Amino acid sequence: MLEPDAIASVPTDLFIGGAWQRTARRMDVEDPSTGEVLCTVADADPGEAAGALDAAVAAQAGWASTSPRARSEILSRAHALVLEHADRLALIMTLEMGKPLTEARGEVVYAAEFLRWFAEEAVRVDGGYMSAPGGGSRFLITRQPVGPSLLVTPWNFPLAMGARKIGPALAAGCTCVIKPAPQTPLCTLALVDLLTEAGLPAGVVNVITTSRAADVMTPLILDGRARKLSFTGSTAVGKHLLELCARTVMRTSMELGGNAPFLVFDDADLDAPVAGALAAKMRNIGQACTAANRILVHRTVAAEFTRRLTERMAALPMGRGVADGVVVGPLIDRAAVDKVAALVADATGRGAQVRTGGTRAEGAGNFYPATVLTGVPDDARLCHTEIFGPVAAISEFDTETEAVRRANNTPYGLVSYVFTEGLARGLRVSEALEAGMVGLNLGVVSNPAAPFGGVKESGLGREGGRVGIEEFLETKYIGVPA
Structure with missing residues (x-):
């Protein structure tokens, strides 16, 4: 048509x-x-x-x-x-x-x-x-x-x-x-x-x-x-x-609103969390309340996870949504682009590094490229507000206790994501996370047959x-x- x-x-x-x-x-x-x-x-x-x-x-x-x-x-x-x-x-x-x-x-x-x-x-x-x-x-x-x-x-x-x-x-x-x-x-x-x-x-x-x-x-x-x-x-x-x-x-x-944490533990098979992060982050160009907002990766696997995710994000074609092969379409309006650009600038100003993207697109339309940031500090604004754009913000953790504490350090509680090969750890962490939904080794939780909703704010x-x-x-x- x-x-x-x-x-x-x-x-x-x-x-x-x-x-x-x-x-x-x-x-x-x-x-x-x-x-x-x-x-x-x-x-x-x-x-x-x-x-x-x-x-x-x-x-x-x-x-x-x-x-x-x-x-x-x-x-x-x-x-x-x-x-x-x-x-x-x-x-x-x-x-x-x-x-x-x-x-x-x-x-x-x-x-x-x-x-x-x-x-x-x-x-x-x-x-x-x-x-x-x-x-x-x-x-x-x-x-x-x-x-x-x-x-x-x-x-x-x-x-x-x-x-x-x-x-x-x-x-x-x-x-x-x-x-x-x-x-x-x-x-x-x-x-x-x-x-x-x-x-x-x-x-x-x-x-x-x-x-x-x-x-x-x-x-x-x-x-x-x-x-x-x-x-x-x-x-x-x-x-x-x-x-x-x-x-x-x-x-x-x-x-x-949401502020979804995405936890990657050291025993995870990295193919799964990379694919899961891509799905949880880039669904709807990142404009989803379920989007992975804070990607927390165990320090021992952070470098390799970042390399793989950056490679995948950098390869995503950007353009008008009706064009063949496009994955990164426009954001909803110019204000959305301005917000994402300001959040990235704030994070880099606090020490985060840009691995790919990070600069608004030129020309007509409300485009912002797929972006990966590493070394994102917890006081960065994008850790406390919904990004609502194609920006993957990565930081590292050392222990399970630290990961759960940081994941729960938000007034929001819509969805959380956990990637681990350990069944006991997966269930333990899922139960400890303050969220209405948890994706355990799963990057998309929405399903008409499942109860969708959150806790806290x-x-x-x-x-x-x-x-x-x-x-x-x-x-x-x-x-x-x-």
């Missing part, structure tokens, strides 16, 4: 109550590899957003009473449609977000799997029955949908994050209003268009695109009728949203896995006389 055709295939208006609604205000969607405007989409105001919530509230009772099997079948049809349109969706994703086309195709499959997983979970929501321990009554335990839900997705995985939130909400019987990131609204609009084709009733999913998130979302959160907020984004914004949600005691799921709740649907269900106890 040609690039203009792919963009032209996407609706660009608000989707409210089962209809596409045009607005007077529009916002640009840019190609981060060129800076050119791909198209314009609707730029919602608070009134239009309120209309989307009205539609979700109106549809809630009907959707909640729809049989689990019927909800499951709609999600199953949506899964098939996403795969049927995989090439088109991947091209849309690459154009609006920048990731290489091969990786975008992988995300389409990943997104579709969330729809299939929650189609299967929709028919497995259960409850309980028991007699009161003291006699005299019986307990019925039922599970019911939370209610209208607000879903806020990030720009870095624009299709998968929409599917990961919409899938469990629909499976549980919740209607929703979804707000995609302003940089990447097209994947969400295309996904909802396919959900409509799959038979989703009007008002069950509503989409508001906007450049004024705070003005638009704050009234919806404080309205009182929405009973759930699922947010993926920065910790700073997540904390603010939690404060707002506290006013109406709204249920929340928060998938926030990395978030609340889990997405995916058997517990993913629990985030959209309330437990009700009904007492019955014996």
Whole structure:
């Protein structure tokens, strides 16, 4: 499919109550590899957003009473449609977000799997029955949908994050209003268009695109009728949203920032951690909350690990994501490039050495080359904030105790990576790490069938896995006389 055709295939208006609604205000969607405007989409105001919530509230009772099997079948049809349109969706994703086309195709499959997983979970929501321990009554335990839900997705995985939130909400019987990131609204609009084709009733999913998130979302959160907020984004914004949600005691799921340590022990077969580091660091050009942020390598193998990783990183082709063979696409915008450049400059100013890359690319687009730094001190800024770019920051350790202590020395706790050939050490270290997820000899942990989420300031709740649907269900106890 040609690039203009792919963009032209996407609706660009608000989707409210089962209809596409045009607005007077529009916002640009840019190609981060060129800076050119791909198209314009609707730029919602608070009134239009309120209309989307009205539609979700109106549809809630009907959707909640729809049989689990019927909800499951709609999600199953949506899964098939996403795969049927995989090439088109991947091209849309690459154009609006920048990731290489091969990786975008992988995300389409990943997104579709969330729809299939929650189609299967929709028919497995259960409850309980028991007699009161003291006699005299019986307990019925039922599970019911939370209610209208607000879903806020990030720009870095624009299709998968929409599917990961919409899938469990629909499976549980919740209607929703979804707000995609302003940089990447097209994947969400295309996904909802396919959900409509799959038979989703009007008002069950509503989409508001906007450049004024705070003005638009704050009234919806404080309205009182929405009973759930699922947010993926920065910790700073997540904390603010939690404060707002506290006013109406709204249920929340928060998938926030990360600062993932990547530990390589001296008994590791270096082929595995080098491949794992490449995957954990370069997925999505490093723009992932699960990205390896601090690579800690045992001193006795650090030189050889660094040599191998540097060789692999230096060979990664950089360019526009639609070009054949490209691995390093553009970062999302110029501010992202500026941030990465500033973090590298800070680290080198504190004594880190550049092994490859380390200088922003010239010319159009938001490019920064794959970079390897060694001798990175713990006080470097990039050790305390998400890099969100293709920079591998390596430092050395001497003992297991030191490695765990340094790995845990962060307010974040999303994911950690451990590479060792020792089973006892692998389990011991995995249990000691303060993270919601651990990749033990594995560089990519994300899987729709696994619970995704963190501890500490990395978030609340889990997405995916058997517990993913629990985030959209309330437990009700009904007492019955014996």
